[in-house]
Amino acid sequence: MPPKRSITLTEAELRLMKILWRRGESAVGDLVAAMPQGLSLAYNSVLTTIRILEQKGYVEHRQDGRAFLYTPCVAEDEAGQTEVRHMLQRFFGNSREKLLLSLLGDDEITVEELQRLKQAIAAAPVDEPVEGNVSKIGYRKPGFVAGFVAGSEE
Numbered sequence: 001m002p003p004k005r006s007i008t009l010t011e012a013e014l015r016l017m018k019i020l021w022r023r024g025e026s027a028v029g030d031l032v033a034a035m036p037q038g039l040s041l042a043y044n045s046v047l048t049t050i051r052i053l054e055q056k057g058y059v060e061h062r063q064d065g066r067a068f069l070y071t072p073c074v075a076e077d078e079a080g081q082t083e084v085r086h087m088l089q090r091f092f093g094n095s096r097e098k099l100l101l102s103l104l105g106d107d108e109i110t111v112e113e114l115q116r117l118k119q120a121i122a123a124a125p126v127d128e129p130v131e132g133n134v135s136k137i138g139y140r141k142p143g144f145v146a147g148f149v150a151g152s153e154e
Contacts, residue, residue, distance in 0.1 A: 020072040
């Protein structure tokens with residue numbers, strides 16, 4: 001039995017999507033030519049990958065003469081959010097708190113990044129309590145990470 005097809009993007013798929021997001025509608029030959037140096041793929045590999053992206057719902061095509069022109073139908077920020085939600089579910093049990101604590105515990109985070117996180121969290125709107133989404137610090141929707149970090153000591 002073949003493995004279940006993932007909705008997340010492989011590295012090769014992401015490279016092609018980045019080209020499509022940058023260029024817009026493109027033929028397979030254009031994608032091959034636009035591949036970064038040292039990361040090029042053969043025409044048939046690009047064709048196979050773009051067809052997989054179409055099956056996954058990331059691109060669509062239209063025919064122009066004999067050529068198919070491919071267009072992204074998922075915005076780059078939407079694809080990023082999908083990947084983060086997938087990672088959040090897989091590695092952190094849908095806990096935004098665990099994800100943020102993992103990021104905060106990273107030795108590579110800079111003071112500037114921490115400050116920007118605090119500012120973004122402080123500016124996040126607080127919603128009414130949502131059943132099943134309650135923290136000890138406050139109520140947040142969709143998660144309570146904002147209340148956790150905003151309430152942390154400096």
